[in-house]
Amino acid sequence: MHNFTPVSALIGGVIIGLSVVLYFYSTGRLAGISGIFENAITSTSQKASNLLFLIGLVVGPVIIYYLIMPNKPISFEITNSYLLIIPGGFLVGFGTRLGGGCTSGHGICGIGRLSVNSMIATSIFVTTGVITVFILQQLGIYL
Amino acid sequence: MNDKFISLISGVIFGIGLVISGMTNPEKVIGFLSIAHNWDASLIFVMGGGILTAGPFLFLLKNKETSALGNQINLPKKQKLDSKTIIGASLFGVGWGLVGLCPGPAIAAIATLDPIAFVFLISMAAGVLAKKNIVK
Numbered sequence: 550m551h552n553f554t555p556v557s558a559l560i561g562g563v564i565i566g567l568s569v570v571l572y573f574y575s576t577g578r579l580a581g582i583s584g585i586f587e588n589a590i591t592s593t594s595q596k597a598s599n600l601l602f603l604i605g606l607v608v609g610p611v612i613i614y615y616l617i618m619p620n621k622p623i624s625f626e627i628t629n630s631y632l633l634i635i636p637g638g639f640l641v642g643f644g645t646r647l648g649g650g651c652t653s654g655h656g657i658c659g660i661g662r663l664s665v666n667s668m669i670a671t672s673i674f675v676t677t678g679v680i681t682v683f684i685l686q687q688l689g690i691y692l
Numbered sequence: 693m694n695d696k697f698i699s700l701i702s703g704v705i706f707g708i709g710l711v712i713s714g715m716t717n718p719e720k721v722i723g724f725l726s727i728a729h730n731w732d733a734s735l736i737f738v739m740g741g742g743i744l745t746a747g748p749f750l751f752l753l754k755n756k757e758t759s760a761l762g763n764q765i766n767l768p769k770k771q772k773l774d775s776k777t778i779i780g781a782s783l784f785g786v787g788w789g790l791v792g793l794c795p796g797p798a799i800a801a802i803a804t805l806d807p808i809a810f811v812f813l814i815s816m817a818a819g820v821l822a823k824k825n826i827v828k
Contacts, residue, residue: 553732554732554734558735559740561715562737562743563745564705564713566741570745574753576695576761577758577766578763591821598696602703602706603703605699605706606707609709612708626717626718627808628790633790633791636790637791637812638787638791639818640783641791641794642818642820642822644819647827648782649768651794652739653795656739657743661746662754662767664768664770669777671781673785678788678789681789682726685789
């Protein structure tokens with residue numbers, strides 16, 4: 550586990566948790582990103598607020614990448630195969646909305662509320678994710 | 693302090709948390725899903741930090757009827773596990789494993805200005821719209 554970064558991971562997770570608390574305490578809505586994304590592109594209710602949350606989600610990284618650490622290269626290593634990118638994006642969009650949540654909605658908000666459904670959903674998507682990566686590694690696509 | 697301003701600020705804080713956690717890098721997420729080879733357990737600490745921070749507050753606030761801004765609070769009702777949740781979570785996991793991006797980092801990735809991030813986001817939007825039109 551030479552890439553293991555538990556301290557920064559934990560600090561980042563706590564900051565994400567604080568965002569969930571601020572958002573819920575103020576607006577009464579849970580910060581599940583796939584739901585906010587769906588509402589921003591399909592719903593008319595709270596459209597501006599949902600869009601502004603998503604804009605913030607880009608502004609946060611912009612502040613770190615370009616203002617706070619402009620000399621540090623951006624860590625963004627991603628496959629360049631559109632045969633993975635396009636089906637991958639489609640399945641993430643379709644699956645999170647069919648399943649009612651993503652890593653934030655089920656994984657953080659749902660488990661934080663001790664929702665059994667969210668615990669099961671999170672176990673399922675981590676499991677199918679692990680199986681997918683295992684198969685891609687066997688095919689030599691990922692190391 | 694209105695709803696729009698709080699939404700923007702919450703998004704900014706969430707995005708900063710994602711970058712610090714390292715989860716904006718798909719390679720790192722693939723490392724977490726790669727249990728068989730060179731496993732990187734960092735994502736557990738991200739989720740753990742988020743759950744342990746948000747969980748107690750969500751518990752304390754769960755019986756409130758209106759939020760600080762006066763909005764009605766509508767938490768998801770307890771319901772039986774249905775096939776949609778199981779199939780949806782399964783498909784999401786496959787897409788997550790193919791690329792290493794889930795919705796939050798997929799949107800945050802726009803900040804990198806990498807064209808691949810835009811293609812992923814458009815594909816994700818197509819998936820959301822397809823679900824909306826196919827499954828009622």
